[in-house]
Amino acid sequence: xxxxxxxxxxxxxxxxxxxxxxxxxxxxxxxxxxxxxxxxxxxxxxxxxxxxxxxxxxxxxxxxxxxxxxxxxxxxxxxxxxxxxxxxxxxxxxxxxxxxxxxxxxxxxxxxxxxxxxxxxxxxxxxxxxxxxxxxxxxxxxxxxxxxxxxxxxxxxxxxxxxxxxxxxxxxxxxxxxxxxxxxxxxxxxxxxxxxxxxxxxxxxxxxxxxxxxxxxxxxxxxxxxxxxxxxxxxxxxxxxxxxxxxxxxxxxxxxxxxxxxxxxxxxxxxxxxxxxxxxxxxxxxxxxxxxxxxxxxxxxxxxxxxxxxxxxxxxxxxxxxxxxxxxxxxxxxxxxxxxxxxxxxxxxxxxxxxxxxxxxxxxxxxxxxxxxxxxxxxxxxxxxxxxxxxxxxxxxxxxxxxxxxxxxxxxxxxxxxxxxxxxxxxxxxxxxxxxxxxxxxxxxxxxxxxxxxxxxxxxxxxxxxxxxxxxxxxxxxxxxxxxxxxxxxxxxxxxxxxxxx
Amino acid sequence: xxxxxxxxxxxxxxxxxxxxxxxxxxxxxxxxxxxxxxxxxxxxxxxxxxxxxxxxxxxxxxxxxxxxxxxxxxxxxxxxxxxxxxxxxxxxxxxxxxxxxxxxxxxxxxxxxxxxxxxxxxxxxxxxxxxxxxxxxxxxxxxxxxxxxxxxxxxxxxxxxxxxxxxxxxxxxxx
Ligand code: HEM
Ligand SMILES: [Cu+2]
Ligand SMILES: [Cu+2]
Numbered sequence: 303x304x305x306x307x308x309x310x311x312x313x314x315x316x317x318x319x320x321x322x323x324x325x326x327x328x329x330x331x332x333x334x335x336x337x338x339x340x341x342x343x344x345x346x347x348x349x350x351x352x353x354x355x356x357x358x359x360x361x362x363x364x365x366x367x368x369x370x371x372x373x374x375x376x377x378x379x380x381x382x383x384x385x386x387x388x389x390x391x392x393x394x395x396x397x398x399x400x401x402x403x404x405x406x407x408x409x410x411x412x413x414x415x416x417x418x419x420x421x422x423x424x425x426x427x428x429x430x431x432x433x434x435x436x437x438x439x440x441x442x443x444x445x446x447x448x449x450x451x452x453x454x455x456x457x458x459x460x461x462x463x464x465x466x467x468x469x470x471x472x473x474x475x476x477x478x479x480x481x482x483x484x485x486x487x488x489x490x491x492x493x494x495x496x497x498x499x500x501x502x503x504x505x506x507x508x509x510x511x512x513x514x515x516x517x518x519x520x521x522x523x524x525x526x527x528x529x530x531x532x533x534x535x536x537x538x539x540x541x542x543x544x545x546x547x548x549x550x551x552x553x554x555x556x557x558x559x560x561x562x563x564x565x566x567x568x569x570x571x572x573x574x575x576x577x578x579x580x581x582x583x584x585x586x587x588x589x590x591x592x593x594x595x596x597x598x599x600x601x602x603x604x605x606x607x608x609x610x611x612x613x614x615x616x617x618x619x620x621x622x623x624x625x626x627x628x629x630x631x632x633x634x635x636x637x638x639x640x641x642x643x644x645x646x647x648x649x650x651x652x653x654x655x656x657x658x659x660x661x662x663x664x665x666x667x668x669x670x671x672x673x674x675x676x677x678x679x680x681x682x683x684x685x686x687x688x689x690x691x692x693x694x695x696x697x698x699x700x701x702x703x704x705x706x707x708x709x710x711x712x713x714x715x716x717x718x719x720x721x722x723x724x725x726x727x728x729x730x731x732x733x734x735x736x737x738x739x740x741x742x743x744x745x746x747x748x749x750x751x752x753x754x755x756x757x758x759x760x761x762x763x764x765x766x767x768x769x770x771x772x773x774x775x776x777x778x779x780x781x782x783x784x785x786x787x788x789x790x791x792x793x794x795x796x797x798x799x800x801x802x803x804x
Numbered sequence: 805x806x807x808x809x810x811x812x813x814x815x816x817x818x819x820x821x822x823x824x825x826x827x828x829x830x831x832x833x834x835x836x837x838x839x840x841x842x843x844x845x846x847x848x849x850x851x852x853x854x855x856x857x858x859x860x861x862x863x864x865x866x867x868x869x870x871x872x873x874x875x876x877x878x879x880x881x882x883x884x885x886x887x888x889x890x891x892x893x894x895x896x897x898x899x900x901x902x903x904x905x906x907x908x909x910x911x912x913x914x915x916x917x918x919x920x921x922x923x924x925x926x927x928x929x930x931x932x933x934x935x936x937x938x939x940x941x942x943x944x945x946x947x948x949x950x951x952x953x954x955x956x957x958x959x960x961x962x963x964x965x966x967x968x969x970x971x972x973x974x975x976x977x978x979x
Contacts, residue, residue, distance in 0.1 A: 358970065474809055478809055561823065593842045674934050754970075
């Protein structure tokens with residue numbers, strides 16, 4: 303029989319193998335965040351033309367790696383930890399098939415390692431999108447495939463654990479909202495990874511010289527069927543974390559379970575179909591097709607986000623008013639626990655994702671407006687608001703609870719922890735905004751030099767663009783500092799944090 | 805609590821009026837956005853249309869060469885300059901790492917611009933008006949363009965296309 307312990311704070315019964323897998327996935331995620339953060343620093347100090355520290359070859363090479371270390375490795379390893387937490391821990395159940403959990407971990411680790419080595423060897427200067435006919439060595443695609451298979455295994459363990467918990471009656475009634483949100487993420491993940499398979503398996507075989515190349519536009523369509531929908535996994539996971547943080551920080555309770563759950567359902571049903579907003583200025587798809595795909599269905603997914611955007615802060619407000627902060631309209635907001643990094647992460651993540659990331663996403667995803675946004679810095683500006691200021695910051699916030707609850711150590715350096723979300727969140731929001739601003743002047747993304755020093759013709763940007771890129775540089779450095787503070791607190795806690803006995 | 809099972813009657817819990825108002829507002833807004841996009845496509849004037857076709861890289865290469873031969877009026881930094889007749893078919897070819905030819909167009913006249921690449925994906929970004937289109941190999945992305953303002957425009961490649969990507973800059977003159 304496997305061992306359980308009971309958490310003294312939450313009362314959850316925690317299965318030892320689940321706890322170990324959460325720990326190992328979370329630690330690995332943080333290692334990738336550290337690597338990706340160092341690369342992010344190099345990226346931003348190169349794009350800031352006045353500093354420009356890397357040469358062209360290494361800029362592109364390490365940009366490929368930054369995208370993968372962050373968007374793929376950090377986010378998905380952390381999500382695996384969330385899936386195990388939301389199933390085994392929240393339901394006080396045993397984790398189904400811990401060996402499969404280890405298989406998930408090993409496949410993902412080996413896959414990520416292969417990819418990283420291939421990129422560093424210069425065998426995969428293709429960016430994480432690897433649009434054909436750009437070609438990487440076949441090992442690169444194999445690494446991606448192994449990683450994806452690992453993630454599928456993790457989702458299967460999650461579903462199996464839900465079944466086990468139901469069968470063994472570890473809880474009464476319906477599953478909690480957080481588990482429901484994680485389930486939505488896992489369902490989307492399965493569909494998404496199927497797209498990933500039909501994109502990457504033929505591409506792998508092509509790179510190995512076994513089959514002819516896929517049509518470049520078909521590749522782009524399939525790739526974004528995978529690449530865009532997988533962002534919805536991140537959104538679901540992030541929203542689930544928002545609800546969790548609301549409960550852990552101020553004891554909030556979802557204002558209406560039905561509404562929140564239906565909204566998660568909308569994500570599952572509608573987001574996949576909006577993937578064509580990456581292809582709005584491409585040939586190969588009719589205007590009617592693009593408009594249908596990115597209009598009707600996407601806006602129902604946007605509706606889901608608008609629902610959560612109401613219900614998460616509303617729940618926090620209700621909880622704080624119950625604590626007696628009822629004066630005026632905003633006393634609850636003033637008296638909120640702003641010094642608690644879990645809470646400030648939640649608040650900044652909501653603002654960064656909702657206002658900056660979400661709104662610009664809808665704007666740039668509009669057929670007409672996409673023409674003036676496609677592949678400019680507006681795009682990385684947008685997604686550093688969603689997946690960094692939003693998702694990454696939310697994951698950082700929950701870490702401050704995972705450390706005591708799962709690693710059973712008191713958070714080290716509380717003074718640094720208190721300030722960390724502000725450095726990271728505000729730095730990232732300024733960084734994103736400045737990139738979007740520069741993109742508005744036509745500064746392109748993924749570009750080592752924007753002036754044309756090596757080109758036959760030069761480009762003369764407005765002087766304000768230089769200033770904007772300096773803001774990008776400085777705010778990027780501030781955000782990296784926030785990232786370093788996070789890693790410092792997390793690693794410090796693991797090494798010297800006071801043990802909590804239980 | 806969001807980490808504990810919900811109340812038994814969670815499905816029947818009525819929705820608070822304020823939340824109902826928000827839901828309705830959000831829903832109406834979604835409908836507005838959904839209608840606005842196709843509506844603007846029809847009344848707006850700057851949309852990409854559905855005029856694309858498949859073409860082999862080789863055919864596109866040949867067509868561009870012929871187009872250059874027929875309309876060439878000079879050269880700049882080794883890149884041919886062409887002055888096509890208003891209303892005619894014009895070609896722009898993306899190739900690691902350059903755009904050719906350089907176009908000389910007349911303001912107020914329309915042209916049928918065929919955009920493609922003969923190797924990997926490239927991005928066609930017209931500076932300073934910041935209009936962006938994708939050049940995809942084996943696809944002819946046909947755009948009907950009517951330059952409105954005289955001047956010099958540069959074409960920045962904004963899709964990563966290899967280590968020389970940032971050197972891929974072309975030109976269009978409008979007079
Ligand atoms: C901590 C500070 C970070 C900084 C300073 C930073 C900076 C940058 C910069 C300068 C670029 C290049 C933009 C371009 O030239 O196109 C970039 C690209 C990117 N970043 Fe970050 N980043 C950070 C964190 C993150 C995180 C946490 C994620 C994901 C969760 C992320 C995901 C990406 C992706 C996907 C790209 C696009 C790569 C591509 O175009 O192929 N970044 N980042
Ligand atoms: Cu190019
Ligand atoms: Cu390029």
